[in-house]
Amino acid sequence: MSKIGPFPLNTFVQGDCIDLLQMLPANSVDLIFADPPYNLQLNGELYRPNFTRVDAVDDTWDKFESTQAYDKFCRAWLSECRRVLKTNGSIWVIGTYHNIFRVGAIMQDLDFWLLNDVVWVKTNPMPNFKGTRFNNAHETLIWATRSKDSLYTFHYRSMKTANDDLQMRSDWLIPICTGSERIRVNGEKAHSTQKPEALLQRVILSTSNPGDVVLDPFSGSGTTAAVAKRLGRNFIAFERDAFYIRIAHERLKTIEPLDHSLLVYKMENRKPRVSFGNLVEKGYIATGEPLFSRDGKQVAIVLADASLEHDGITGSIHKISAAIQKKDTGNGWLFWYVKRNDETICIDQLRHQYEAAYLEPAIVQEEAERSNEQSPEEKRPAS
Ligand SMILES: C[S@@+](CC[C@H](N)C(=O)[O-])C[C@H]1O[C@@H](n2cnc3c(N)ncnc32)[C@H](O)[C@@H]1O
Known part of the structure; x- marks a missing residue:
């Protein structure tokens, strides 16, 4: 036009x-x-x-x-x-x-x-x-x-x-x-x-x-x-x-x-953040479960507070992945894998499953609440 x-x-x-x-x-x-x-x-x-x-x-x-x-x-x-x-x-x-x-x-x-x-x-x-x-x-x-x-x-x-x-x-x-x-x-x-x-x-x-x-x-x-x-x-x-x-x-x-x-x-369009702790809380990853590096050579155990223990050190999924790679920072979401039915899957995938199950409806919910829970001024009829 x-x-x-x-x-x-x-x-x-x-x-x-x-x-x-x-x-x-x-x-x-x-x-x-x-x-x-x-x-x-x-x-x-x-x-x-x-x-x-x-x-x-x-x-x-x-x-x-x-x-x-x-x-x-x-x-x-x-x-x-x-x-x-x-x-x-x-x-x-x-x-x-x-x-x-x-x-x-x-x-x-x-x-x-x-x-x-x-x-x-x-x-x-x-x-x-x-x-x-x-x-x-x-x-x-x-x-x-x-x-x-x-x-x-x-x-x-x-x-x-x-x-x-x-x-x-x-x-x-x-x-x-x-x-x-x-x-x-x-x-x-x-x-x-x-x-x-x-x-x-x-x-x-x-x-x-x-x-x-x-x-x-x-x-x-x-x-x-x-x-x-x-x-x-x-x-x-x-x-x-x-x-x-x-x-x-x-x-x-x-x-x-x-x-x-x-x-x-x-x-x-940005989705709210999912933490590794969210996955553990909701049972997507079990406490005590082993996480593996992609080649399977590195293993860490998930503790109850969602930290990992590997080779005598504990820390977040990111910290431990960085330590293993001898880097200052690491992206644990892409480093760690779990075994599910003979398949090895990246924990990032579980994060997406969590988002689909809990966060997308939550966004809709939040929007609905926004339109319902208006301030008294907004609730008043406009004319
Ligand atoms: C408050 S000023 C707008 C200022 C503008 N927002 C700015 O940032 O420069 C109002 C303007 O409307 C114009 N105006 C007044 N009556 C008008 C009319 N009936 N039709 C078109 N423009 C008119 C005036 O000449 C004036 O420039």
């Missing part, structure tokens, strides 16, 4: 996103990331204590006549997003306290099924210059599917691995976009609300696959497109302002897609 509706894939299209969304076929997009106007309603300039002007979001694109006008606008683009989203696709919408509650309510009214609200904790937020409120140090992302029954993509294990083997939580600590990542034109920020690529990286990696179509209806400086391109996804990006489209175009020229081999989700 090289086109989506009338638009070639991997392009920025200038125009009002509601009009452009209407031109997309239903059920055609895998993932949507939307960073709509916040409707901040800033009145007047904001100054720091030293009287320098704060670079706040006061762009015309953020101005709406009334709250009702903003709601009407959100209802229109969100309805279209729901129509173009594939049955099993998902959508992320980011916002601040100014708009996210309104957006969330409208999403629920439109029958989106909310999966999480993720808090992007800004590790280096702008201070509250007036000192009249708490430092506003986060934005909220709503992650939702088209409906309750959507079989959405979620790379749970990969996220867990990225989080040092702990379940990825819904509070994401990520710095705001600064330094060389911030696009500047004549020394000025090119876009007042350029999002950090790290944020989009987590969204796209966790909830889409290489080759998927990612849509951004409010593309701005092109952050979603940039990350999608790098991660081997297709994108389609809408933006009303021609200046931002130009910036995004230039930005994309500098992005090199990663090699396909680096984008494979190997963690999702």
